[in-house]
Amino acid sequence: MHWTEYLPPLMEGAWVTIQLTVYSTVLGAALAFAAGIGKLSSNWLIKAVSVAYIEVFRGTSLLVQLFWLYFALPIAGMAIGIDLRLPPVAAGVLALSLNIGAYGAEVVRGAIQSVHQDQHEAARALNFTPRQTLWNITIPQAIPEMMPSFGNLAVQNLKDTALVSLISLGDLAFRAEQIRNYTQDSTTIYSMLLVTYFGMALVLTAIMRSLEAYVGRWRTARS
Amino acid sequence: MTDDPIIKFDSVVKRFGDLTVLDELNFEVKKGEKVSIIGPSGSGKSTVLRILMTLEEINGGMVTVGGEPLWHEKAADGSLKPASEAHLRKMRVQLGMVFQQFNLFPHMTVLRNITEAPTKVLGLSKAEAKERAEELLELVGLADQASKYPHQLSGGQQQRVGIARALAMRPNVLLFDEPTSALDPELVGEVLNVIGKLAEEHDLTMLLVTHEMRFAREISDRVCFFDQGRIREEGAPEDLFTDPNEERTREFLKAVLD
Numbered sequence: 001m002h003w004t005e006y007l008p009p010l011m012e013g014a015w016v017t018i019q020l021t022v023y024s025t026v027l028g029a030a031l032a033f034a035a036g037i038g039k040l041s042s043n044w045l046i047k048a049v050s051v052a053y054i055e056v057f058r059g060t061s062l063l064v065q066l067f068w069l070y071f072a073l074p075i076a077g078m079a080i081g082i083d084l085r086l087p088p089v090a091a092g093v094l095a096l097s098l099n100i101g102a103y104g105a106e107v108v109r110g111a112i113q114s115v116h117q118d119q120h121e122a123a124r125a126l127n128f129t130p131r132q133t134l135w136n137i138t139i140p141q142a143i144p145e146m147m148p149s150f151g152n153l154a155v156q157n158l159k160d161t162a163l164v165s166l167i168s169l170g171d172l173a174f175r176a177e178q179i180r181n182y183t184q185d186s187t188t189i190y191s192m193l194l195v196t197y198f199g200m201a202l203v204l205t206a207i208m209r210s211l212e213a214y215v216g217r218w219r220t221a222r223s
Numbered sequence: 224m225t226d227d228p229i230i231k232f233d234s235v236v237k238r239f240g241d242l243t244v245l246d247e248l249n250f251e252v253k254k255g256e257k258v259s260i261i262g263p264s265g266s267g268k269s270t271v272l273r274i275l276m277t278l279e280e281i282n283g284g285m286v287t288v289g290g291e292p293l294w295h296e297k298a299a300d301g302s303l304k305p306a307s308e309a310h311l312r313k314m315r316v317q318l319g320m321v322f323q324q325f326n327l328f329p330h331m332t333v334l335r336n337i338t339e340a341p342t343k344v345l346g347l348s349k350a351e352a353k354e355r356a357e358e359l360l361e362l363v364g365l366a367d368q369a370s371k372y373p374h375q376l377s378g379g380q381q382q383r384v385g386i387a388r389a390l391a392m393r394p395n396v397l398l399f400d401e402p403t404s405a406l407d408p409e410l411v412g413e414v415l416n417v418i419g420k421l422a423e424e425h426d427l428t429m430l431l432v433t434h435e436m437r438f439a440r441e442i443s444d445r446v447c448f449f450d451q452g453r454i455r456e457e458g459a460p461e462d463l464f465t466d467p468n469e470e471r472t473r474e475f476l477k478a479v480l481d
Contacts, residue, residue, distance in 0.1 A: 118322070119326065119328065121276075121322070121326060122327075122328070124276070124277065124315075125276050125278070125315070125318075125319065125322075125389075126339075126388070126389075127312060127316060127344045127392070128343065129312075132343055136339065136343065140330045141328075141330050218329065218331075218372050219329070219374070221371075221374075221375060
């Protein structure tokens with residue numbers, strides 16, 4: 001088999017990888033905001049739930065989370081009479097976003113806390129409610145602070161998607177493994193795999209950079 | 224100017240840990256009065272403003288604004304209890320503050336810095352808030368800078384935006400916390416001009432903590448010299464600056480004016 005013949009199945013897998021990355025990064029960002037803000041809440045229940053979520057998902061391996069959601073959850077569900085079988089895509093996206101969300105939550109919390117006390121005083125003097133201060137003053141200033149770390153997390157997430165091939169999802173790594181089993185052409189296949197992941201990471205980094213520039217445009221406007 | 228005190232400090236105590244910043248302070252400001260507070264660093268000058276703006280709690284005594292307790296509110300049985308956040312919110316409407324470090328919102332344009340609170344807090348429509356902001360930008364001489372971000376302005380311009388932002392809430396009392404201390408010397412004048420114009424043209428009550436002695440003398444109805452958490456001496460500017468009664472005032476003025 002000529003190496004160009006590997007391309008169609010690899011590209012098919014790459015498309016699955018891209019979808020997984022996009023879905024789980026977006027869902028992960030939402031979870032990161034919810035838990036990061038929740039951890040700063042004055043409500044102890046919200047705070048406790050956020051802290052528990054962050055610590056559990058940072059403190060266990062992604063692979064175990066993935067296996068648990070895909071293999072263990074349905075059996076646990078069966079025991080209590082609920083159908084908790086997840087399609088592989090759902091289990092994959094869920095595990096990836098829960099994992100990235102837990103790391104992202106700490107980024108969100110740190111960025112929110114880094115906004116200067118002066119800003120809170122100005123907001124209080126203008127009689128904003130704490131909620132208005134959070135959403136109109138603090139978070140808009142915190143988001144540009146988060147972006148470099150979010151960029152790292154997104155690339156990390158892209159690479160982590162390779163793990164979902166272990167629950168038989170047809171992503172890039174899964175397709176590569178199939179071709180290798182068939183052809184035994186390890187060097188070519190794995191080299192192509194490396195290059196494809198690297199290419200996707202470059203594109204993702206570029207996207208995150210422009211997003212960073214966009215959300216921080218007030219910091220760079222020229223006079 | 225009427226005789227009712229709009230601001231009253233009655234034996235107010237403020238401590239930071241072991242340090243007593245305000246030591247049973249008694250202090251009054253009448254409606255429409257322009258009062259300057261001068262004194263050495265750490266004498267509690269800024270703390271007076273920060274207590275009024277509800278940025279610092281008091282540890283004893285009573286503060287009233289417009290005749291109503293600021294840090295206390297009436298409980299159901301008529302006794303006074305510590306103020307709730309809702310009470311503070313209600314009281315804060317009367318006050319506005321201009322900060323030493325300007326504290327503008329860096330992610331908002333000049334215009335939005337001024338319209339944000341009137342729309343979100345007072346419920347003005349966007350058009351009303353914009354009209355109000357444009358008038359105020361005119362007043363502070365920055366009508367052409369509305370679409371800039373704060374970091375694109377000089378310190379003096381930023382502080383003038385800070386003044387416009389505070390005025391947009393239409394407070395009865397405007398507090399100036401060393402408004403020119405963070406500015407390069409050549410930018411102090413433009414900010415003082417704006418404050419001076421306000422003092423002259425508005426019946427706004429103004430409370431100014433400053434190190435600009437000449438300016439304090441020009442615009443104030445009364446000057447208070449703070450020392451060690453108390454008012455050591457107060458009086459009309461011409462008296463206090465030319466012929467202070469207290470030795471401590473004399474020393475301080477000599478040190479800052481020379």
